[in-house]
Amino acid sequence: MYNGSCLCGAVSFRLQSEPKAVTNCHCRMCQKQHGAAFATYTSVPRADLEYLSGQELLTAYNSSGSIVRKFCSICGSNIEWSGSNEFTDWVSIPLASLDTPFVPKNIKDVHLESGAHYPHANQ
Template identity: 70%
Template structure:
């Protein structure tokens, strides 16, 4: 297995994964659209214990976007890094797939919250 590494835009926050990312999703919910400034956000989930921050963990800023969900981003450059707090999967973390620096091609990408999909997105 390849050890995957990732970082924020400015490179102050770096991390590595001890397992292959799972459950890759394009999320079309309004919170992801607002946070990313995009039509959707792409996340991959891994067990929390398989995520290690190598640098800049103290720069992560947290924002509670709902009662249980905490979104984390770089306090310097604003890059979205992760969200946690799923009631269904409390021991998992979802990372922004685009923050990976090593190549990763998921076998499958699920689309979720499509009821919020923007009207200008081409299929």
């Protein structure tokens, strides 16, 4: 099992199975939501995500089509996204929200076409 939480600790959860399909998503929505060049997510079956506290504090936002992103209404931490037409019974969790150490075996990069291209400071 893997435990995780938001920045303020009000929302906490447990993954009942080993995370799968670790992905660095470079799409504009993930960039904007995380304020970073990409977001790293891992996925588990929806039934394997158990909220331990603060589930009532989650705010949902429909970012596109059927995709719903949930975040802590106190600190704004991204907690999950789901609603993929291809993986209807799965939920994705930001890898950095895990409090239990997890080292993925493989990380896939997706949506590189919208990836940020920042110059290095010494260029």
